[in-house]
Amino acid sequence: DQQVKQNSPSLSVQEGRISILNCDYTNSMFDYFLWYKKYPAEGPTFLISISSIKDKNEDGRFTVFLNKSAKHLSLHIVPSQPGDSAVYFCAASATSTGANNLFFGTGTRLTVIP
Amino acid sequence: GAGVSQSPRYKVAKRGQDVALRCDPISGHVSLFWYQQALGQGPEFLTYFQNEAQLDKSGLPSDRFFAERPEGSVSTLKIQRTQQEDSAVYLCASSLDPISYEQYFGPGTRLTVT
Structure with missing residues (x-):
């Protein structure tokens, strides 16, 4: 049973606009959340995280x-760039x-159109 | 700086063969994780080491899967008598210590069982 869900498999956004990626979870014991970015043939790269004691965390455009x-x-990227x-x-x-193992969603493929 | 490395990057095995996948974590990282990522899915937890101790192996799908980290650095994931359903990308991740929740991933080993 998927405890972390990303219901949008793909998203296309124009360069310079905002990208909003969404995630839902079912396990109320989850208290730390992370976003990873993955390019083809590479492992996931840590992007940003948030503890459950906060409701917002900002790092540059993310x-x-x-x-x-x-x-x-949700993850907001402003402004979105082709990279x-x-x-x-x-x-x-x-x-x-x-426990400190991670439970992952199925991913959302973001395409930023130049 | 050196990140997490994994070898081989690609492995093709005939059904029934044994395979061994290697992970070199970031130097000094205490925690090491193995994940399995099937096509179109997110990574799923297999097992966790703190130094040389395997503290959690609850995600290993069967007793054909075995992992070790004898000296607390390099780790090997071994799969005996491979089956077609074992075909996936196997990701290794490390983190600095048990309370560092950001994990750093290697590029993965893509295993194809024919």
Whole structure:
């Protein structure tokens, strides 16, 4: 049973506009969330994270929002650039249980059109 | 700086053969993870090491899968009597210590069982 869900397999955005990638989770024990970016033939690269004690974390063009009551998080990329075209994975961890393995969504392929 | 490296990058095995996949984590990283990524899916957790101790192997799909990290650095994932359903990308990740939740991934080994 998929505990982390990314319901949009793909997203296309014009260069310079905002990209919004969404992620939902079902396990209320998840308390740490991460976004990874993956290019073809490479491993996932860590992008940004957020702890459940926060509702927003910003790093340059990337902002992650967390809505715990809705069990939903989103990644905003502003402005989008062609180099942002990749597959984005949402991941979650239940750190309070002592476990630190990650549960991943199925990914969203972002295409930024020049 | 050296990241996580994995070898071989590609492996083709006939059904029933044994395979060994190697992971070299970032130097000094205490935690090491193995994940399996099937086509079109996100990575799924297999097993976790803290130094040489295998603390969690709950994700290993069968007793044909075995992992070791004898000296607390390099790790090997071994699959015995490979089956077609074992075909996937096997990703290794490391993190600095058990409370560092950001994991750094290698490029993966793509295993194809024919």
